[in-house]
Amino acid sequence: MRPYFLVFLLASFVPQSLVIAEDNAREIQSQQSITDRSITMPTWSDWKRVLFLQDYNTRIVILGTTLLGMSAGMVGSFALLRKRALMGDALSHATLPGIAIAFIVATTLGLDGKSLPVLLVGAALSGLMGIATILLIRNLTRLKEDAALGIVLSVFFGAGIALLGIVQQMETGHAAGLESFIYGKTASMVASDAWLIGSAGMTCMLISILLFKELTLLCFDEGFADSRGFPVVFLDMMLMGLVVVVTIIGLQAVGLILMISLLVIPPAAARFWTEKMVNMTIVAIVLGALSSMIGSAMSAIFPNLPSGAMIVLVSTAMFLFSMVFGVPRGILIRKLRRYELNTKINRQHLLRGIYEYLEARGLLNEKQRLESIQVPIDAVFQMRSWSRPKLKKIIKRAQQEQLVELVHENQMQLTEAGLKEAIRLVHEHRLWELYLITYADVAPSKVDQDADAIEHVLEPEVISELESLLVQQTSEGVLQSPHTIEIDRNKTNSQNPHARRLR
């Protein structure tokens, strides 16, 4: 809660503070110390103490948070794929009134209100009530999931705050211990906490492993799972139950506001590294463990860094790294692949353009001299929506690959390899067009665009299958185009359908 006070003070006592600062030495003192934000460099012994886990307390904290990170990574993977990422957030906020009520009830009955099991049972009950409310709102009213989450989150949390206000007044209870559930008190974790986290977390992981196939199916294809007789509702509740348990054991460690990040960030980062569920959970577990370990170690080394927040920031760094560099789904690799595909498409369009130009001129029959026939660049330029510099670049690339030769500034010609490649491409393009016309009922006037969209990604097996399907109907060599190709349009006419195809 401290940070909130500070923000409050910082933000609201502005006018006074300036006045006070002038005549109040203590105020000046504190203002100076506020601006002193240096992080004291730890000594070598500090490093050693943490890195070699010499300190008992550090050992407990690192062990506990690591186990928490692992189980949250695993359970979170399923929750993420089930698009329940924010459910954990609503859930963790919804635990607060339960904690407060458990404290009040236990204290009234003369029990120890701060006993962890009692508080966690209260948390679990009100968390489950929160989830039930979300489901009820979503299924019985016309409100969508987001509104249901928002309502439950804020109303339950408001009730929790109001109840904490009451707890504060109880004679037995000073609520300081309870407020730690909001922000967490990682550093003061004791062995029994770590044991609790460890055993509950491992149980969750074990259940997830046992139900791995079923939960995976639930995440990817609920309808299919249902039709195959899997108990979808039970599995869904099981998954929610796992999320509840992991959230609750994490409440004490990182607090309810940051607990969601352990459930969301490592799985979301893992998603960039793999397409497979098994691998994704493994990566998420590893990332969860690593960020917990590094985060709590950093907070142990640098005393000014709160561990819950550090764990989150380390996992955020891992998320950003994964998002950029992840293979096969990161941004860079996708950009690279797109670039390569575009290059390929441009090359193919260039070669096909040249071929179609030659074909339209009736020049294809003189086979032996074909590669020496010159094609004006302008003719190809009109067929596509390329800009002139772009076309120049494409031609240059094709030249480097020895597919075409630039004879002089405005004329080019195919090389032998280029001709072969062009024939292959045109053949494939028309195969596909023919297939679309014959089997997919695509109108001949539209088929060129549709074929364009897909021909570049055809696998060799598909090509041979298409051939066996279609080629018997045609003569040998390159297929005839099933539609008219308009090449020699008026040069100023930009309405050429080929020039607009790629749009």
Place this chain on the structure above:
Amino acid sequence: MSGLEQWNWSLDGWIIAAGILCAVSSALLGNFLVLRKMSMLGDAITHAILPGLAAAFFISDSRSSIPMFAGAVLAGILTALFTEWIRSFGKVDEGASMGVVFTSLFALGLVMIVQAADHVDLDPGCVLYGAIELTPLDTILISGWEIPRVVVVLSVVLLINLLFVVLFLKELKLSSFDPALATTTGFNATLIHYTLMTLVAVTAVASFETVGNILVVAMFVVPPAAAYMLTDRLVRMIILSAILAIIAAVLGHISAMTVPRWFGFQSTSTAGMMAVAAGLLFIIAALFAPRHGIIVVFVRRQILAWKILAEDIIALMYRIEERDPQLKPDATYLREILFSSPLPTDWSLHFLARHGQVIDSNGTYELTETGRDRARQLVRSHRLWEHYLVEHAGMSAENIHKQAEQLEHFTDRQLREKLNKDTLDTDQDPHGRPIPPEDERG
């Protein structure tokens, strides 16, 4: 002891005024968050403004309000922006990208603030989650009046939000219901989106600073959601949400003062109780709303189910008569064929008897003339549909019964005539059974 005898207009009046101002400004914007299915963005932004406050403080090295305000608003907008980026560039599900962004920013804010907080002597007995109870203590003078600073700030925010909603109502409406159309018709849906996000951040910061952030999160979502249950019209929804927000604020403060006393405690957090009051209003609206309320919808469905069951019963009796005029079915017999439970069957039979469609003669039932007419129309609809489905929808004869069974209940005379025309006035259904005429003599 109710607690209300401690009511003091100069204190509680201002607290309620602050609560109302905050609630209404949030609810105004919240309508569009709910309609755009972005309710959680309000929550995310309120969490994520923390590093903005801290960074502004570090950079300007002062506690002056203006840079802190700017920093927090900026952080709020960045939350929306980052969420969108991660969603589109990283192809991450929206909920997850929001989760990543706001928890990260919140953690960053915590770290930054703890850096400073360790050197500051703070009194933890102060305020948790908003100091709405303390609002009357921090006043400024405006033309001779001592007005709480919070009330002034929130009034300005309310005014801005109100102006925004009134001036851009058409644009907001269009971009909430059909962003694609909004973009094609020429105005900038993105601009509206980010203006809305900016105002959400402004409202959140103004409230965060003074009345606490749960209150603003609750007011962004709960009153508009309740209003959405009550009406289908946007303007009414906005007005209703504002009214509900006001009620929640008043109710919240009163209950914060009184409810704990019933159990022997002192008053509790007004902000928390306002959220709870809003929650109660929502429950009432969700249950009892005249058109979309859970109870109304449930009753409407039950009535429809009984109506359909009653129609199924007379159609079945017509078919029985058709096949074997001697057979007089009793309730058990009808129930077994229709797979219906005893109670609804009995109710439906009572209903039919009272409306003179069947006659109850010692446990067996018989169609009356009116009942037979109605049943004939149903069977006719059913068989016409079957015919139509086979002829025109290309369905195979085995699969059509279920579909026709559903359609028959919603087919009126006009539609039957059209079906009849489309099926070329046929007199047999695909199973070879006769299609009864529209009228007995027809």
